[in-house]
Each structure stands twice: as C-alpha cells, then as structure tokens.
Amino acid sequence: MRTSENSIDPMERDHIVLTRMMSDAERLCRSDDPFMLGQYRHLRGRVAALIEMTRPPKTSRNAP
Amino acid sequence: MSSTAHDTRHSAQPFAPSAHVVQLLSLSREELEGLQLARLKRQLARLRQSSAYYRVRMERARIDPDAIGSLADFFAAFPTSTKVEFLADQNDHPPFGERLSIPREEVALVNMTGGTSGQGQEIYGRSQRDIHTQGYLHALPWFLAGLRPGHIAFNCVPAGGLTTGGWGPGEGLRIAGATAFHVGGTLSTDAKIDLMLRVGDVNFIYASTNYLHRLTDALLRRGLEPKRAFPGMRTLFIAAEGYPIEWAGRIAELWGCTLQEGYGSTQCAGFGASTFDDGVVDRNGARALMHLFEWETLFEVLDPVTMRPVKSGETGELVVTNLAIEGSPVVRFRTGDCVRFISSRDTRSGRSVHAIECGTVGRFDDMMKIRGNNVWPSAVDAAVFAHGEIAEYIGKVFTDAEGKTECEVCIALTEQAASKLPPDCAHLLGSVQNAIKERTNVLMKVSVVPRNELPEFTYKARRWKDLRQQGYRL
Numbered sequence: 176m177r178t179s180e181n182s183i184d185p186m187e188r189d190h191i192v193l194t195r196m197m198s199d200a201e202r203l204c205r206s207d208d209p210f211m212l213g214q215y216r217h218l219r220g221r222v223a224a225l226i227e228m229t230r231p232p233k234t235s236r237n238a239p
Numbered sequence: 240m241s242s243t244a245h246d247t248r249h250s251a252q253p254f255a256p257s258a259h260v261v262q263l264l265s266l267s268r269e270e271l272e273g274l275q276l277a278r279l280k281r282q283l284a285r286l287r288q289s290s291a292y293y294r295v296r297m298e299r300a301r302i303d304p305d306a307i308g309s310l311a312d313f314f315a316a317f318p319t320s321t322k323v324e325f326l327a328d329q330n331d332h333p334p335f336g337e338r339l340s341i342p343r344e345e346v347a348l349v350n351m352t353g354g355t356s357g358q359g360q361e362i363y364g365r366s367q368r369d370i371h372t373q374g375y376l377h378a379l380p381w382f383l384a385g386l387r388p389g390h391i392a393f394n395c396v397p398a399g400g401l402t403t404g405g406w407g408p409g410e411g412l413r414i415a416g417a418t419a420f421h422v423g424g425t426l427s428t429d430a431k432i433d434l435m436l437r438v439g440d441v442n443f444i445y446a447s448t449n450y451l452h453r454l455t456d457a458l459l460r461r462g463l464e465p466k467r468a469f470p471g472m473r474t475l476f477i478a479a480e481g482y483p484i485e486w487a488g489r490i491a492e493l494w495g496c497t498l499q500e501g502y503g504s505t506q507c508a509g510f511g512a513s514t515f516d517d518g519v520v521d522r523n524g525a526r527a528l529m530h531l532f533e534w535e536t537l538f539e540v541l542d543p544v545t546m547r548p549v550k551s552g553e554t555g556e557l558v559v560t561n562l563a564i565e566g567s568p569v570v571r572f573r574t575g576d577c578v579r580f581i582s583s584r585d586t587r588s589g590r591s592v593h594a595i596e597c598g599t600v601g602r603f604d605d606m607m608k609i610r611g612n613n614v615w616p617s618a619v620d621a622a623v624f625a626h627g628e629i630a631e632y633i634g635k636v637f638t639d640a641e642g643k644t645e646c647e648v649c650i651a652l653t654e655q656a657a658s659k660l661p662p663d664c665a666h667l668l669g670s671v672q673n674a675i676k677e678r679t680n681v682l683m684k685v686s687v688v689p690r691n692e693l694p695e696f697t698y699k700a701r702r703w704k705d706l707r708q709q710g711y712r713l
Contacts, residue, residue: 186262217347224375228375233266
C-alpha cells in the first residue's frame, strides 16, 4: 500500500514517526509515578532531540 | 570479544553514508544560511520568553526575533557576551544565572568550565534533550571519521565530572552504537595498552593530542608497532592541543590509519568542527581543515579589536551561537579562541560549510591547555606570589622523554628569605606546589634557583614557555 509516509524521503519519514512518538512520550510524562516520571522525561528528551535533528532542512527554513 | 565487532566491521560498508548527513551536506550555501536563520529566529523567540538575560539584551538592542530578516541583521544588532558577563549574571542569580532558559527542575546535567582562569567557572544547565544533542555533537565528527555501530572504541579522555568533555564523549559513543572503553583517567598508560591488547580489534581511539603521543611512545617503548598490534584501527581522533605537522604524519604512518581532529568547547556543547574523513594533513603535506557544523552552531570569526569579520585565510576570534541547545545556550559568545578562517569558497572540498585550520587553534589571551586543564599564567602568578618569600619565577611546560606533559616552575627568593630559609626550602616548595595545584588542577614540579638565574622583566612579564611541540619526536 502506498501512503504519503513511504513516498517521502527517509529523513522526513523518520521525522513524522518521531513526531508521533513525541505525543506518546508527552502522555507518559503525565504519569503520577514519581519514579517512572524521570525516566519518561529522559525518553521525551531523546525523542525531542531527534525530532530537531531530523527536521527536513529545506522545509525547516519556513517552520515556525 | 572481538568477533562481533569484527563481523560488524567487515559486513557493513566501512564508510556507508548517512542519509541524514548527506542531506545536510548537500545544502547549498544559500540553503544552509536559510536553515541557520530559521533556527536562529526560533531560538531567539524562545529565549525572549524564557531567559531574562537574553530578553534584556534584545530589549536594549531593540531586537524583535520575528523581524530579523537576515543573518547580517542579527550580527549587526545583537550584542556579544563574554565570560565576565556570564560570571556576573551567575553571581547575581546563582547558580545558573538568568541565561538559563529552562526551568531549573528540568536541568538534567550540569556542566562547568574549568575555573583555572582565576576569573571563575561558567555554569551550564542542560536539559534531557541537550544531553542527546551533546552526544550527537560528539558522535557526528566520529561518524564522519569512520566510527560505525559495533566498533570498539577507546576513550582516553577522563570521563565524568563537571565538564562537557567529561560527559559528551560517553554519550557520543553510546549514540554512535560503539562498544566503548572509557579508560581515560582510570588506568595507567601501560594498563590501557594491556587492555587494548586483550581486546585486540580496537577500531577507534579518542584522545588529547598529547595523550595520543604518549600512548604511541609507550607502545614503541614496549617494542610494539601500533599498526601491527592493532590492525583493525580505523580512526585516531584528537582534540584540545596543537601539534607539529610532521608529528601528525609520523603518527598516521605508525598506526597505519588516518589521524582526524575536532574543535570543541563547552560553549559549542561538544564539537563544532572536524576534519570529517579528510585527515589533518592535506595532499600537499600542509595542514588540512576542520569544517564547521554550521547547521548546529552559528560561527563568526571576528577581528577582536574591530569586531569585523576577518577575510578568508586570516585569523580571528571565534564567536558562537547555539542553534539547537535549549538550556543555557550561548548567543554571540566570544570564545577567546584564535582560529584561521577559511571560507567555503576557498576550502576546495566542495562542501558549503566554512572551515578553520587544523592544529593551530590558539587563544587570544595567554591561556595554556595543560592535561585538559585551562591554565592561565595569572592563576599561577597568584599562587606563587601569595608567598612573600618569592621574588620572581619562571615556568615551562614541555613533553618529557616518556612523552608526558610536564610543568616546571623555578622560583627565586627575596634576599631576606634567602638569608633565613634552609637551602632546600622544602616547606616553601611544597606550599607553592599545593597552591598551584589548587588554582590550576595541575601538579607542577617546583624548584628554587638563585635570583640571578631568572630574568628581570621590565615590561610585561613573559614567565612561561610552552616547549611541548619540541618534545613530539617518535
């Protein structure tokens, strides 16, 4: 099946996947388990950094 | 132990490119500057909301991040910052200062500069995201230099502590997917060699320039030719100290692989430039170039007096702006580092990024980099002249016969002290040594000489000599 996701370049595809992961990571960071919270923030930080790195350079020129 | 790494090394393309890196490096100069401007505006808009230090600077300079139309607008309007200003900010708003642009409880790593300037230590709060970015800014030059997942890497730089150089390499090697042995500061040179021999298929070494020299010298003294002892070695990566170009050629010959170099700092949150896979010596036997990671950090090379950009081929002060760091980012920070700038038009590499020359990064002040510590003569002056018995001193840093960096301080006594103290001055020498160590973190040999053996300084005292490069003989 051809989707909009597999028709784009690998970096942009990864960026879309990571953006989806970010919303899950944000949800985990609403945990009220204080022991897990730090670990979820660690995960969110990793995803956030990767989102920044994979932001397609040519389109990010116009990103907000 | 070595089989997995060996299989990985030979089954994967040794220099398989990364689509991520290829995409960044395929940007034209115009596209790259467009990317920089977009990231800069995002950073400034965020800092206007989150950092009182930068908000005040923007208000005073009447800068609206949304209205910045070009990098030239930014360079013309945004004021530079110095170490002194950062220290004042920290003093007024301890511990991080109002530069900190994330909530304090989101600081997951604290990095500090060495503190041996005698001025104080800059403090940087890093977020979870920044920790990954710092890892990326170490892994990136190493990937470009040939490090691949599964490789065995020896990190000879002391790990941990409070510095970026203590934490970044560990994070970088994890991100790179390497099997890392963090041997810096924990094992003697001989013990490191023993471990390397047991591991066998070592592919990558990260070390200071001086330590790579010392390690190589120690191998040769044991009758081991590096390229035969470690035939799987792909990359030697150095940073932090200059070196003679002949030495670089000899190292590459002895190890049978290319020597690569990076330029990094706490303010860059890791490496800001590297030789990629070019090596530190070009085809003509001249010094090669370190290309700048300009999509992560905005670099300017300015005349420190006029604050105008230098021309390609000239030296100037490196001024840096973080485009991606979110906790304690620097914006137009004057590093004090003296670099030779080469425009992308003149690099002959075909890359759109600018570059700086290998092996010649220095300081505009008189700081010396000694065993990873930033040592200012003024800090040693303060330690020595805190002792009223001392009339004058001179110091030298050199490479000893075993390839180790050593420091020697020769003091001369005042006439009054010379008549009272015992000839060996043991107590005084110990006190001076401790005082220097406390201020610089470097243990120096201290001896006493007659006053007439030391020069009389009639203008600016030039007490220190750096003779290390003369000792780089293999």
